[in-house]
Amino acid sequence: MSNSLLTTTDLSISYGAVKAVRGSNLEVKEGEVVALLGPNGAGKSSTLRAIVGLIKSQGSVNFAGHDITGLPTERIVSLGLSLVPEGRRLFPNLTVSENLMLGAPRKAKSDDLFDDLLDRLPILRERLQQVSGTLSGGEQQQVAIARALMSQPKLLLIDEPSLGLAPTIVDAVYQLLSDLRKTGLAMIIVEQEVMRVLKFADRAYAMSTGEIALEGSAADLRTSDEVKRVYLGGAD
Amino acid sequence: MDALISYLVNVISLGGTYALLALGLAVVFSVLGLINFAHGELMTLTGYVLLAGILTGQPFWLAVLVAVIAGGISAALMEFAAFRPVRNASGATLLMTSFAVSMLLQVLFQNGISPRGQAVPVPTWLTTSLSIGNSQISKVQIMSITVGVLSLLALKFFFDRSYWGWAIRAAADDFEIVGLMGVKASRLIMFAFLLSGLLAGVAGVLWVIQRGSVDPLMGFKPVLAAFIVAVIGGLGSLTGAVAGGFILSAIEIALQTWLPPNVMPYRDAVTYTLVVIILSIFPNGIFGKKSQEKV
Numbered sequence: 001m002s003n004s005l006l007t008t009t010d011l012s013i014s015y016g017a018v019k020a021v022r023g024s025n026l027e028v029k030e031g032e033v034v035a036l037l038g039p040n041g042a043g044k045s046s047t048l049r050a051i052v053g054l055i056k057s058q059g060s061v062n063f064a065g066h067d068i069t070g071l072p073t074e075r076i077v078s079l080g081l082s083l084v085p086e087g088r089r090l091f092p093n094l095t096v097s098e099n100l101m102l103g104a105p106r107k108a109k110s111d112d113l114f115d116d117l118l119d120r121l122p123i124l125r126e127r128l129q130q131v132s133g134t135l136s137g138g139e140q141q142q143v144a145i146a147r148a149l150m151s152q153p154k155l156l157l158i159d160e161p162s163l164g165l166a167p168t169i170v171d172a173v174y175q176l177l178s179d180l181r182k183t184g185l186a187m188i189i190v191e192q193e194v195m196r197v198l199k200f201a202d203r204a205y206a207m208s209t210g211e212i213a214l215e216g217s218a219a220d221l222r223t224s225d226e227v228k229r230v231y232l233g234g235a236d
Numbered sequence: 237m238d239a240l241i242s243y244l245v246n247v248i249s250l251g252g253t254y255a256l257l258a259l260g261l262a263v264v265f266s267v268l269g270l271i272n273f274a275h276g277e278l279m280t281l282t283g284y285v286l287l288a289g290i291l292t293g294q295p296f297w298l299a300v301l302v303a304v305i306a307g308g309i310s311a312a313l314m315e316f317a318a319f320r321p322v323r324n325a326s327g328a329t330l331l332m333t334s335f336a337v338s339m340l341l342q343v344l345f346q347n348g349i350s351p352r353g354q355a356v357p358v359p360t361w362l363t364t365s366l367s368i369g370n371s372q373i374s375k376v377q378i379m380s381i382t383v384g385v386l387s388l389l390a391l392k393f394f395f396d397r398s399y400w401g402w403a404i405r406a407a408a409d410d411f412e413i414v415g416l417m418g419v420k421a422s423r424l425i426m427f428a429f430l431l432s433g434l435l436a437g438v439a440g441v442l443w444v445i446q447r448g449s450v451d452p453l454m455g456f457k458p459v460l461a462a463f464i465v466a467v468i469g470g471l472g473s474l475t476g477a478v479a480g481g482f483i484l485s486a487i488e489i490a491l492q493t494w495l496p497p498n499v500m501p502y503r504d505a506v507t508y509t510l511v512v513i514i515l516s517i518f519p520n521g522i523f524g525k526k527s528q529e530k531v
Contacts, residue, residue: 098406
């Protein structure tokens with residue numbers, strides 16, 4: 001449990017003259033669930049996108065013993081990192097089945113994995129031949145997570161899993177994440193619903209204007225006055 | 237009835253060629269966000285390779301096959317030599333590059349071969365006609381319909397059933413996320429150019445056989461039409477490219493058949509007025525994505 005799976009060292013991201021992230025140091029251990037908190041524009045999504053190589057960054061990123069700094073996204077994915085992007089970003093004109101199969105570069109193993117995922121998400125089995133753009137938001141989120149799992153990641157990065165979903169649907173999404181955690185999958189979850197994710201995660205980082213302002217166990221942060229003040233307007 | 241049959245034959249044969257060309261543009265647009273105006277020169281190049289094959293006495297089918305393959309390989313080389321070095325540059329740079337490649341090839345054809353058109357001797361069995369009812373349909377048209385329809389069906393199968401077909405369709409939806417699926421971006425782009433070159437090759441062969449000649453500037457008009465087709469269908473939409481091809485062909489052939497002779501000189505103006513009307517009803521093209529659909 002204590003081996004480090006991902007570390008970012010002095011990670012910085014700039015958009016032109018604007019520094020979105022300044023010198024952030026993150027760590028995720030094997031099997032650990034880490035929450036990444038912060039208001040809009042704090043640099044959370046940028047951090048996830050930089051880790052998987054979708055945007056350029058300075059500093060270094062180490063994953064499972066490999067220096068993945070500056071590698072192309074497809075190499076990083078093949079090493080066992082996967083991202084569920086903000087807004088889900090399914091391919092709307094492809095069917096559910098095509099979306100999932102496209103997520104599986106190693107074809108040999110993918111049939112078993114496919115069945116296993118569908119056992120976990122029985123709703124999707126009925127929707128396999130449906131064009132994914134016509135699914136409900138909750139179903140799309142489940143497909144997005146399932147698609148990210150097709151590459152058999154060791155670490156799943158999830159950007160705003162509850163965004164735009166009704167509370168009961170969010171429960172279902174977190175139930176799925178909870179099942180996945182039992183398989184030993186490590187996660188970084190970016191989430192606006194601070195209390196929900198702090199109840200779920202092991203540890204958390206709170207970002208503010210591009211820097212990590214706070215870090216600690218999720219239980220500690222849940223009772224921290226600082227977190228209450230910044231994210232919850234002083235109320236629980 | 238006969239007028240209708242010959243109208244439909246003309247629409248399908250021209251529409252199939254437009255659809256193949258527009259699909260070639262759409263496939264590259266999906267991966268690079270670029271309308272490749274050098275696409276027309278791939279057609280021209282195919283035409284010259286076909287001519288060379290026929291003049292050197294190769295069997296017709298072999299000359300056609302080599303010409304189509306030459307289109308595909310040239311497109312892949314074009315990607316490697318011209319577009320790869322500027323891949324991360326702005327859209328304007330890519331567009332300028334495509335014009336530069338287009339003009340470079342035109343000048344090479346003009347100075348290296350001849351500025352004038354060359355007759356392409358089509359086998360005699362293709363020059364005869366068949367009678368259906370009272371209307372005469374040339375074998376060239378029958379071949380062009382058959383090849384066009386079969387190519388479109390083969391493409392549909394490829395896009396629906398194969399991993400690379402899904403990857404191209406996915407790229408049309410959201411290119412950035414395709415990389416997240418573990419698909420190698422540079423391989424996908426190279427593949428898209430290869431496919432678009434093969435499509436330009438098939439369209440080029442059909443075009444040259446119908447005209448019976450090839451000249452250095454031959455590709456310009458059809459690629460312009462294909463661009464309009466892609467816009468009518470919705471830029472980046474593969475279904476739209478096919479639909480747009482048949483729509484533009486239906487309009488052009490209808491005007492050519494039924495426009496009174498004294499209005500005929502304004503045919504293109506009428507065509508494009510209709511195109512503008514279509515676009516004012518469907519600003520993003522008929523199958524286009526709405527631009528602001530992010531949640």
